[in-house]
Amino acid sequence: MNENIWILMSADAIAIATTLILAALGALFTERSGVLNLGIEGILLTSAISSFLAADASGSIWLGLVVGTVIGAVLASIHALLSVVFRANQIVAGLALVIFGTGLANFLGKPAEGKSITTVIKPLSFGPLSDIPVIGPIVFGQDIITYFAIALAIVASRYLFSTRPGLELRATGDDPATVDAQGLSVARIRIRYTMVGGALVGLGGSWLMLAQSAGWHQAATTNGLGWIALALVVFAGWRPMRIIFGAVLFGFTLQLPFTLQAEQITFIPSAFLEMLPYLATLIALIALSRPGSRNLLGAPRALGTPFVRDER
Amino acid sequence: MRKNHIKGFALATAAVFGLLACGGSSSSTDTTAAPVTTDAAADYSMLKAAVVYIGVPDDKGWTYQHEQGIVALEAELGIEVKRVENVPEGDEGEAIMEGLAAEGYNLIFATSFGYGAPMARVAAKHPEGCFEWATGAKFLLTKDAGGEYATFGDVPANLGTYFGAAEEARYLSGIAAGAASPTGKLGYVAAFPIPEVIRGINAFTLGAQSVNPDATVQVSWTKTWFGPDTEKESAESLLAAGADVLAMHQDTTATGLAADAKGAKWVGYNSDVAEAAPNAWLTAPTWNWAPYYIQTAKAVAGGTCPTDEYYGSMADGMVTLASFGTSVDADTQALIAEKAAAIIDGSFAPFQGPVTDQDGKEVVAAGAKPELLDLLGMSYFVKGVIGSPKG
Numbered sequence: 001m002n003e004n005i006w007i008l009m010s011a012d013a014i015a016i017a018t019t020l021i022l023a024a025l026g027a028l029f030t031e032r033s034g035v036l037n038l039g040i041e042g043i044l045l046t047s048a049i050s051s052f053l054a055a056d057a058s059g060s061i062w063l064g065l066v067v068g069t070v071i072g073a074v075l076a077s078i079h080a081l082l083s084v085v086f087r088a089n090q091i092v093a094g095l096a097l098v099i100f101g102t103g104l105a106n107f108l109g110k111p112a113e114g115k116s117i118t119t120v121i122k123p124l125s126f127g128p129l130s131d132i133p134v135i136g137p138i139v140f141g142q143d144i145i146t147y148f149a150i151a152l153a154i155v156a157s158r159y160l161f162s163t164r165p166g167l168e169l170r171a172t173g174d175d176p177a178t179v180d181a182q183g184l185s186v187a188r189i190r191i192r193y194t195m196v197g198g199a200l201v202g203l204g205g206s207w208l209m210l211a212q213s214a215g216w217h218q219a220a221t222t223n224g225l226g227w228i229a230l231a232l233v234v235f236a237g238w239r240p241m242r243i244i245f246g247a248v249l250f251g252f253t254l255q256l257p258f259t260l261q262a263e264q265i266t267f268i269p270s271a272f273l274e275m276l277p278y279l280a281t282l283i284a285l286i287a288l289s290r291p292g293s294r295n296l297l298g299a300p301r302a303l304g305t306p307f308v309r310d311e312r
Numbered sequence: 313m314r315k316n317h318i319k320g321f322a323l324a325t326a327a328v329f330g331l332l333a334c335g336g337s338s339s340s341t342d343t344t345a346a347p348v349t350t351d352a353a354a355d356y357s358m359l360k361a362a363v364v365y366i367g368v369p370d371d372k373g374w375t376y377q378h379e380q381g382i383v384a385l386e387a388e389l390g391i392e393v394k395r396v397e398n399v400p401e402g403d404e405g406e407a408i409m410e411g412l413a414a415e416g417y418n419l420i421f422a423t424s425f426g427y428g429a430p431m432a433r434v435a436a437k438h439p440e441g442c443f444e445w446a447t448g449a450k451f452l453l454t455k456d457a458g459g460e461y462a463t464f465g466d467v468p469a470n471l472g473t474y475f476g477a478a479e480e481a482r483y484l485s486g487i488a489a490g491a492a493s494p495t496g497k498l499g500y501v502a503a504f505p506i507p508e509v510i511r512g513i514n515a516f517t518l519g520a521q522s523v524n525p526d527a528t529v530q531v532s533w534t535k536t537w538f539g540p541d542t543e544k545e546s547a548e549s550l551l552a553a554g555a556d557v558l559a560m561h562q563d564t565t566a567t568g569l570a571a572d573a574k575g576a577k578w579v580g581y582n583s584d585v586a587e588a589a590p591n592a593w594l595t596a597p598t599w600n601w602a603p604y605y606i607q608t609a610k611a612v613a614g615g616t617c618p619t620d621e622y623y624g625s626m627a628d629g630m631v632t633l634a635s636f637g638t639s640v641d642a643d644t645q646a647l648i649a650e651k652a653a654a655i656i657d658g659s660f661a662p663f664q665g666p667v668t669d670q671d672g673k674e675v676v677a678a679g680a681k682p683e684l685l686d687l688l689g690m691s692y693f694v695k696g697v698i699g700s701p702k703g
Contacts, residue, residue, distance in 0.1 A: 002553055004552040004554075005552040005553055008548055008549065008552040012545060106398075113370040114370035114372045114376070116588075212544075213541060215540065217538065217540045217541075217564065218398075218538075220536070220539050220540060221540075254545075255545055258532055258534075258545050258548075258549040259549055261546075262550055262552060262553040263553070264699070266700060270533065270703070271535070271703070
């Protein structure tokens with residue numbers, strides 16, 4: 001047992017988890033308002049390349065993060081327009097957003113092919129704390145966005161369950177008619193949180209680009225993380241705190257095949273481990289697309305259903 | 313990613329059935345050195361050439377290297393070659409090739425293994441065109457009941473294949489790696505468990521062992537041709553396990569960047585991309601496709617479609633070694649030059665016996681050289697490789 005390998009793996013698992021936490025929180029806010037946005041993967045990709053182009057042109061990774069975040073919100077607003085204003089089928093609209101986002105990202109990425117960013121988001125330095133064996137590299141070896149993502153999940157939990165706007169958000173996802181009767185605009189709340197969700201996904205995509213990839217690799221840049229984020233929300237039961245643990249677990253699983261190869265542990269076929277996160281995602285997406293199983297899992301009761309006042 | 317998965321799947325499937333599977337990437341920037349005779353009087357106006365790329369020409373890898381060959385072809389013949397980028401293998405690729413043939417393109421190159429079957433179907437429908445399949449294999453490597461390699465399937469008469477003996481340059485790059493490794497622990501970020509990749513790992517290992525008999529090569533499979541994040545994780549885990557030199561097979565520089573970050577050394581593949589990580593760079597096995605593209609185009613213009621299975625080597629210049637990094641000392645460079653000369657004149661081959669596999673069984677007898685078909689179907693790891701050739 002080589003402890004270097006396992007420390008590296010744990011630190012990497014948390015690093016991978018950052019994108020997952022941000023994207024899953026984005027999906028969670030969107031879904032808590034009753035809107036199902038399957039277009040996360042498309043938003044992640046477009047935000048990633050946008051952040052690359054902005055950071056490359058300006059020389060500022062922070063501007064890259066801002067641009068990627070804004071682009072995420074803009075793309076999500078397309079979904080909000082289709083599903084809230086035009087009451088389109090949200091599954092179809094979300095899938096269209098994946099295709100559109102992927103195509104747009106590849107188009108925008110054309111000039112970035114073969115280029116890389118030299119300045120990337122670096123891990124914070126905690127001085128002597130970072131040198132503590134084992135705990136140092138895992139707990140004190142991350143960058144500011146990773147800590148921000150974890151803090152955000154904690155804040156989101158408080159917001160959702162202990163504040164009035166959080167209550168309104170949950171109510172909009174569970175029982176929009178009552179919210180409407182309270183004199184609040186269901187459409188406005190849904191559009192707002194769909195865009196907030198898109199912004200968080202955009203931040204996740206930007207971080208992935210600026211801290212991890214540092215170059216445009218087409219669809220391999222995100223490698224399906226957007227879909228995993230959607231599954232994560234289901235497994236977390238639409239609760240922010242659980243997303244942190246789920247994201248680290250998924251990050252761990254995605255890293256495990258390489259760790260086992262480096263450790264020369266061969267009794268578990270690596271192909272089986274590589275499949276696991278995507279198998280879990282497949283199951284979650286099937287559950288998500290069926291109203292019956294959705295309710296069983298504790299989804300917002302009006303998830304995926306357009307609100308029409310006249311039908312009350 | 314999806315496309316690369318499909319490519320990988322096709323390759324893995326092909327390997328299962330004992331096909332020659334090929335993918336990867338290559339490079340030799342020295343396309344001007346192509347030994348080509350200029351024939352200013354020739355008229356190439358009847359030639360309409362197109363190339364179908366699996367990736368994009370700027371990938372600094374496989375497709376980039378083919379692009380260099382195509383650019384050289386355009387310059388040499390004064391024609392314009394139609395490029396189609398990012399073409400998926402399978403039905404979509406077939407539609408694109410069919411479209412090109414229908415538009416009157418009479419010379420079509422396809423740069424990935426997975427284009428084979430679609431290309432063969434298009435070629436059969438367009439006997440007037442000439443079709444060239446990179447990394448392809450018309451013959452199959454399934455052994456029949458008598459232990460002989462058997463060929464089957466109808467291959468259109470207007471389809472040729474081209475590839476080369478990357479293992480020769482792999483061996484030389486292994487010498488550079490073995491000499492640059494104080495610990496003798498090398499790592500290999502491997503793509504898919506198919507004969508082409510396995511052959512490369514073995515040749516690299518034998519090269520390293522020629523300067524350090526105790527050298528070991530630990531293999532980590534990524535199951536990607538193009539998956540920078542996966543390759544980075546794979547590379548980091550090998551470095552954490554103690555490797556101080558990393559080699560790789562994929563079309564990205566991810567392994568090099570990971571090695572550089574940890575102060576380790578890097579043997580690339582495909583293209584001479586020393587500038588990606590100059591401190592880590594040792595060298596890389598690369599390709600020069602220009603001579604083949606030029607001679608094929610000239611043959612087609614002259615009315616002949618080359619349909620043999622072209623297998624290039626260092627001797628004809630299709631396989632080359634990239635520039636050396638500063639960590640490769642003069643003695644090592646001289647040794648590599650000496651071995652390269654021996655490979656080119658035929659007095660030495662990377663898999664010259666005795667070669668033993670991981671279990672200590674002799675797979676190539678002392679002094680013997682394996683048959684080409686045995687190389688193309690290679691499914692074992694040589695002694696000193698840590699990991700499983702099954703992925």
